[in-house]
Amino acid sequence: MTMIRRLRTSPFTPWVIGGLLVGLVAVLPLLDLSLPGVLPGSTYTPGTLQLLAFAMVFAALALSYHLLFGVAGLLSFGHALYFALGAYGLGIVLRDTELALVPAMAVVLLAAIAVAAALGALSLRVSGIAFAMVTLAFAQAGSVLVRRNASVTNGEEGLPLRVDNIPAELVGVLNTRNVYWLALALLVVVFLIVAWFERSRAGHVVAATRENELRVRVLGMTPFRVKLITVVLAGGLAALVGMVYLLLQSGVTPAVTTPDFTLTLLVIVVLGGVGSRWGAVVGGLIYTLLDQRLTALARSEAIQDLPEFLRIPLSEPLFILGTLFILVVVLLPGGLAGVARRTLARADSARARAGRSLDEEATR
Amino acid sequence: MSTVLLLLITGLGLGALYFLVASGLSLIYGLMGVLNFAHGSFLTLGAFLGWEVARRMPDGSWLTFGVSILVGAVVGATVATLTELLLIRPLYLRHIEQVLVTVGLSLATVALFEGIWGVDPIYVVGPEWLNDTTDIAGALIPNDRFVLIAAAVIVLLGLVVFLKRTRYGLIIRAGVENRAMVTALGVDVRRAFTLVFAIGGAAAGIGGVLASHYFGYVSPLIGGSLLIFAFIVTVIGGLGSLTGAAIASVVVAVLQQFANFYLGGTGDFMVVALLAVVLLVKPTGLLGSKA
Amino acid sequence: MNAPDPILRVAGLSASIDGQQVVEQVDFEVPATGVTAVLGRNGVGKTSTLKAVLGLISRSGVVEFDGARIDGEPTHRIVQRGIGYVPEDREVFASLTVAENLRLAERGTTPNRGMVDELFPDLIARSAQRAGSLSGGQQQMLSLARVLMNDNRLLMVDEPTKGLAPRIVTEVAAALERAAAVTPVLLVEQNLPVVRRLAHTVVVIEGGRVIHAGPAAELLDDDERTQQLLGVHSTDHGAPRGGTDHGAPKGDTDRSAPTGADESREETP
Ligand SMILES: Nc1ncnc2c1ncn2[C@@H]1O[C@H](COP(=O)(O)OP(=O)(O)OP(=O)(O)O)[C@@H](O)[C@H]1O
Numbered sequence: 021m022t023m024i025r026r027l028r029t030s031p032f033t034p035w036v037i038g039g040l041l042v043g044l045v046a047v048l049p050l051l052d053l054s055l056p057g058v059l060p061g062s063t064y065t066p067g068t069l070q071l072l073a074f075a076m077v078f079a080a081l082a083l084s085y086h087l088l089f090g091v092a093g094l095l096s097f098g099h100a101l102y103f104a105l106g107a108y109g110l111g112i113v114l115r116d117t118e119l120a121l122v123p124a125m126a127v128v129l130l131a132a133i134a135v136a137a138a139l140g141a142l143s144l145r146v147s148g149i150a151f152a153m154v155t156l157a158f159a160q161a162g163s164v165l166v167r168r169n170a171s172v173t174n175g176e177e178g179l180p181l182r183v184d185n186i187p188a189e190l191v192g193v194l195n196t197r198n199v200y201w202l203a204l205a206l207l208v209v210v211f212l213i214v215a216w217f218e219r220s221r222a223g224h225v226v227a228a229t230r231e232n233e234l235r236v237r238v239l240g241m242t243p244f245r246v247k248l249i250t251v252v253l254a255g256g257l258a259a260l261v262g263m264v265y266l267l268l269q270s271g272v273t274p275a276v277t278t279p280d281f282t283l284t285l286l287v288i289v290v291l292g293g294v295g296s297r298w299g300a301v302v303g304g305l306i307y308t309l310l311d312q313r314l315t316a317l318a319r320s321e322a323i324q325d326l327p328e329f330l331r332i333p334l335s336e337p338l339f340i341l342g343t344l345f346i347l348v349v350v351l352l353p354g355g356l357a358g359v360a361r362r363t364l365a366r367a368d369s370a371r372a373r374a375g376r377s378l379d380e381e382a383t384r
Numbered sequence: 385m386s387t388v389l390l391l392l393i394t395g396l397g398l399g400a401l402y403f404l405v406a407s408g409l410s411l412i413y414g415l416m417g418v419l420n421f422a423h424g425s426f427l428t429l430g431a432f433l434g435w436e437v438a439r440r441m442p443d444g445s446w447l448t449f450g451v452s453i454l455v456g457a458v459v460g461a462t463v464a465t466l467t468e469l470l471l472i473r474p475l476y477l478r479h480i481e482q483v484l485v486t487v488g489l490s491l492a493t494v495a496l497f498e499g500i501w502g503v504d505p506i507y508v509v510g511p512e513w514l515n516d517t518t519d520i521a522g523a524l525i526p527n528d529r530f531v532l533i534a535a536a537v538i539v540l541l542g543l544v545v546f547l548k549r550t551r552y553g554l555i556i557r558a559g560v561e562n563r564a565m566v567t568a569l570g571v572d573v574r575r576a577f578t579l580v581f582a583i584g585g586a587a588a589g590i591g592g593v594l595a596s597h598y599f600g601y602v603s604p605l606i607g608g609s610l611l612i613f614a615f616i617v618t619v620i621g622g623l624g625s626l627t628g629a630a631i632a633s634v635v636v637a638v639l640q641q642f643a644n645f646y647l648g649g650t651g652d653f654m655v656v657a658l659l660a661v662v663l664l665v666k667p668t669g670l671l672g673s674k675a
Numbered sequence: 676m677n678a679p680d681p682i683l684r685v686a687g688l689s690a691s692i693d694g695q696q697v698v699e700q701v702d703f704e705v706p707a708t709g710v711t712a713v714l715g716r717n718g719v720g721k722t723s724t725l726k727a728v729l730g731l732i733s734r735s736g737v738v739e740f741d742g743a744r745i746d747g748e749p750t751h752r753i754v755q756r757g758i759g760y761v762p763e764d765r766e767v768f769a770s771l772t773v774a775e776n777l778r779l780a781e782r783g784t785t786p787n788r789g790m791v792d793e794l795f796p797d798l799i800a801r802s803a804q805r806a807g808s809l810s811g812g813q814q815q816m817l818s819l820a821r822v823l824m825n826d827n828r829l830l831m832v833d834e835p836t837k838g839l840a841p842r843i844v845t846e847v848a849a850a851l852e853r854a855a856a857v858t859p860v861l862l863v864e865q866n867l868p869v870v871r872r873l874a875h876t877v878v879v880i881e882g883g884r885v886i887h888a889g890p891a892a893e894l895l896d897d898d899e900r901t902q903q904l905l906g907v908h909s910t911d912h913g914a915p916r917g918g919t920d921h922g923a924p925k926g927d928t929d930r931s932a933p934t935g936a937d938e939s940r941e942e943t944p
């Protein structure tokens with residue numbers, strides 16, 4: 021009993037559980053598990069691994085967005101820009117140069133950081149809603165750039181990955197599990213960086229600006245600088261995730277440049293619970309799986325045979341997800357993390373009550 | 385010379401469209417502090433239902449055209465009012481949640497429109513005259529530009545008269561400046577909230593029908609693409625300023641037209657570059673007071 | 676003792692701004708006649724108390740107006756019950772004209788223009804001027820005129836003499852005295868001569884709590900006690916202050932140095 025309570029309150033417990041989970045996820049490709057209804061096939065099959073890797077990439081991206089919205093309180097509508105910059109940037113560098121994978125990634129990462137610093141410095145001149153609008157405008161410019169310059173980006177067709185200079189272990193359906201592990205590593209690395217940042221001085225200051233900018237200024241710190249650091253870090257991480265996405269998908273299409281793509285991230289972070297790292301991860305995983313399942317459901321006969329007024333909305337995954345999102349915002353403040361917190365608190369107080377009455381009984 | 389004139393008037397026409405979207409956005413933001421992401425969906429729905437009514441009426445008649453605009457306005461006002469009452473009001477003063485709800489609404493409705501009307505553009509026909517051109521000093525100007533400009537001017541004048549001459553207009557102007565003080569004078573400012581949503585929705589609905597004639601088609605994405613420019617316009621014009629929105633609409637659209645023609649299709653970039661310059665020089669926008 | 680029921684009763688009122696508690700368990704009553712003054716050093720929560728009563732900031736506790744609970748009501752309802760609020764720093768609508776400011780404030784169908792016309796002829800002459808271009812004193816008059824347009828059962832007036840020249844202070848005090856003859860007033864005021872002239876009762880707040888309540892004359896005649904509670908001599912006119920001293924830590928403003936009214940200056944818009 022006390023043992024459990026000590027475990028529950030220890031600051032290390034989440035990390036231990038996290039480590040165990042990572043270990044479990046890491047051995048999945050070696051196991052033959054199936055989860056009908058959730059996963060398309062057994063855990064060692066390339067299709068399932070591909071989907072899971074995709075979900076982890078999304079979770080990592082959601083974590084980078086969590087830095088902006090959850091930690092710094094910056095509502096950005098343009099985060100897709102950095103993800104797309106990573107994916108397209110790496111695709112173009114690998115196609116047009118003979119750089120190996122790692123140097124190519126380094127080049128793209130530097131470029132993304134430079135862009136994030138420049139655009140971040142501009143957009144942070146305004147705050148709140150205006151910041152949201154401005155980031156959207158910049159991302160839209162990026163989207164137009166990708167669609168218009170078909171000679172460089174291959175336009176609507178999407179940019180295929182040139183594999184000549186990529187380690188053979190990361191290429192081909194048979195190696196899907198290597199890419200899966202790469203995605204897992206990415207998620208862990210991004211998680212650790214985000215956690216480290218939140219604990220750093222800059223992280224504390226930027227969280228304080230979210231609550232009360234005035235107080236931070238009174239304390240003699242410049243909100244602008246820490247916000248810019250956050251924007252650059254989030255942009256760099258998003259670009260990194262974009263690069264792994266390119267490897268995973270063997271290409272990239274303009275869909276990842278659209279405002280809707282950023283909105284998806286916003287949905288994930290809110291769904292998971294604003295301000296919660298685990299929420300962002302779990303939200304990313306659930307959203308991706310749900311999106312995939314809903315798409316499959318839309319094509320199923322059960323839906324296709326319904327009368328029109330039900331069939332049309334139910335065969336649009338985004339309609340269902342959008343509606344779900346509205347319901348979460350209105351009815352479940354704090355998202356999934358909030359629900360988890362409340363459930364735990366309730367369980368705790370119930371247990372405390374039960375414990376007390378047991379104690380009373382014993383003393384009687 | 386005639387090219388310049390054509391670009392200028394086409395820019396004014398496009399600016400008129402931007403204004404029809406941005407005026408509502410700016411008023412809603414100014415009064416309530418809400419960024420309405422679903423504004424594009426009001427526009428799209430107005431366009432689709434305007435088209436649905438028009439196709440059941442005689443093709444190409446002015447009556448059909450007029451009725452479809454009216455339908456657009458009514459539809460826009462209705463959905464906007466419902467949005468305010470059902471989704472925005474319960475989250476009173478929780479600005480971020482209010483934005484999130486409109487984001488969800490925009491995602492869900494665009495998906496729904498795609499389910500109902502498909503993703504492909506649907507071509508619309510208007511009165512023959514709209515597709516003709518008028519010769520102005522040697523420039524052949526497509527007539528739909530004039531209709532757009534006229535509509536935006538009428539909406540602008542209507543809004544100005546409403547804001548200057550009515551009690552609700554007074555409440556809205558005062559509320560844009562200091563909402564808390566308006567309530568402290570005993571005014572229920574929430575009714576004004578519903579009203580600005582309705583007005584903004586009506587303007588967007590009209591904009592939707594007109595946009596479908598300007599572009600020649602309706603599609604579920606028509607609202608979203610105009611919305612982005614309307615955002616830029618509201619930031620450049622100054623959040624909450626109607627006059628600022630009007631000026632910025634024209635500046636942005638004319639710049640876009642000229643850059644597209646003379647600078648090799650770079651209109652969209654020039655607009656974003658203009659936004660960057662405004663942010664550097666005057667982050668509050670041309671006529672705004674709050675950033 | 677057969678005192679008439681108070682017009683306003685506040686019990687256990689707490690309030691917070693951005694999650695920070697600024698009013699803590701405040702209790703006081705406002706009699707149905709005369710002027711009740713709320714005193715206290717800068718930043719102790721006087722303005723916040725008024726705002727909490729009006730529901731302009733989130734609050735908890737009991738607020739009774741004329742015997743009815745109003746602490747659950749939205750601001751506009753509370754005001755419609757008959758409360759006129761003159762905020763600190765005037766808060767006139769700068770982009771609206773004087774006439775529009777007044778028109779916005781009209782509550783009933785029968786606005787009470789008589790007193791406004793009589794007290795503020797200068798304002799009426801400036802009907803078409805934008806309120807933002809009025810002088811500080813004129814803006815204060817407008818802010819007062821806004822509430823005097825209506826038949827109120829209570830006025831809540833927050834530092835009406837702040838930053839005004841001595842002559843204007845006298846004018847404002849005279850106007851308040853006129854208004855107080857018919858309506859009870861809850862007055863936040865730093866200018867002690869004005870308090871002495873108008874108030875019957877005083878409530879002293881410190882650190883968000885009430886630390887003293889009683890007859891005005893009793894406190895102000897006791898210079899030592901006044902000095903102790905307010906950090907200022909009862910003969911002082913109140914130090915001239917700008918509008919930027921809000922972030923000042925509680926209680927560290929030393930205002931005991933004698934400062935004459937001649938030092939106060941009128942704010943220019
Ligand atoms: N918007 C705000 N955000 C954070 N703190 C605030 C805010 N407004 C007021 N406060 C704090 O609340 C406390 C009480 O403020 P309040 O304005 O009620 O004081 P006051 O007694 O009216 O002071 P003064 O005599 O200077 O007008 C102060 O410490 C102030 O710093």
Ligand SMILES: [Mg+2]
Nearest residue numbers: 721722723763
């Ligand atoms: Mg005060």
